[in-house]
Amino acid sequence: MAALRDVLDWLSGRGLEVVLIILGSVLLARFVSWAGTRVTDRIDRNSTGGDALVRSEAAKHRHSLTQVLTWAAIVLIYSIAVFFVLDRIGVPITGLVAPATVLGVGLGFGAQRIVGDVLAGFFIITERQYGFGDVVSIQVVGGGDPATGTVEDVTLRVTRVRSPDGEVVTVPNGQIVKVVNLSRDWARAVVDVPVPTSVDVNRANEILRQVGREAFRDPAMRPLLLDPPTVMGVETLGLDEVNVRVVARTLPGKQFEVGRDLRARVVQAFRSQGMQVPQPTTTQDEDDATTVQEGIR
Numbered sequence: 001m002a003a004l005r006d007v008l009d010w011l012s013g014r015g016l017e018v019v020l021i022i023l024g025s026v027l028l029a030r031f032v033s034w035a036g037t038r039v040t041d042r043i044d045r046n047s048t049g050g051d052a053l054v055r056s057e058a059a060k061h062r063h064s065l066t067q068v069l070t071w072a073a074i075v076l077i078y079s080i081a082v083f084f085v086l087d088r089i090g091v092p093i094t095g096l097v098a099p100a101t102v103l104g105v106g107l108g109f110g111a112q113r114i115v116g117d118v119l120a121g122f123f124i125i126t127e128r129q130y131g132f133g134d135v136v137s138i139q140v141v142g143g144g145d146p147a148t149g150t151v152e153d154v155t156l157r158v159t160r161v162r163s164p165d166g167e168v169v170t171v172p173n174g175q176i177v178k179v180v181n182l183s184r185d186w187a188r189a190v191v192d193v194p195v196p197t198s199v200d201v202n203r204a205n206e207i208l209r210q211v212g213r214e215a216f217r218d219p220a221m222r223p224l225l226l227d228p229p230t231v232m233g234v235e236t237l238g239l240d241e242v243n244v245r246v247v248a249r250t251l252p253g254k255q256f257e258v259g260r261d262l263r264a265r266v267v268q269a270f271r272s273q274g275m276q277v278p279q280p281t282t283t284q285d286e287d288d289a290t291t292v293q294e295g296i297r
Helices: 002-048 057-088 094-110 112-126 201-217 255-272
Strands: 135-140 147-154 158-162 168-172 176-181 187-196 230-237 241-250 282-285 290-293
Touching (some): 002 057, 057 112, 057 147, 112 147, 112 158, 135 158, 187 201, 187 255, 201 230, 201 241, 201 255
Antiparallel strands (some): 135 176, 147 158, 158 168, 187 241, 230 241, 282 290
């Protein structure tokens, strides 16, 4: 009976405090998570009116920073709660200093990769290398195909990217060796048009300039273009053809859409001039542009 009475006394005293600490920490962590979600949703709504690809660099940075601060606050809340619980159940905190030091050293050697991921994530966020909504191509240690897609989440440890096929790719920040940001400030669509040497290059240039002017006047394309597309002229020479390059500066993330539209306009323009356009032979997406090669004769 005495033991039972001691247990009931502990439950009504320190036990109740432990329960309240745990409950309070859970509620506080949920509130921080809810507040962080509200802040990021407001940032997204005020940035570009719902377009996840086109948003200001400041909005991207604020979104990523809010996510990191929310995660850090939740970790801090639970860490403090653990110390309070240990103190209430009678575990001497000062006596854990020496074992914790040894454990910390051991974890430091065994968790070097995690430490590297966290440090890399810290610099990614503070240097604004990329943020939520950016279209990026990430090369990791060891080579292989880069992870390309839209950034959905950036934390201190990992970066999550949604690929064009809808797959979610999780990349540890410490394994990143190269990042190509395809939506930083502005983007560029590049269309390379192979023209046979039998065709007058000056005439082809004039047709392409007219295509650029019409695209810039199009109400559907005008909001995506920062200035009229420019004909750069002959880019490369071959025995049977020359490549004429057309360049257009676009809103971030819109270079692929603009490139597809320009390709269609080029095909229609050359056909209207009596030039036969065969099936495309090569299509290649560059890191910062869309390169299209189509035979025209």
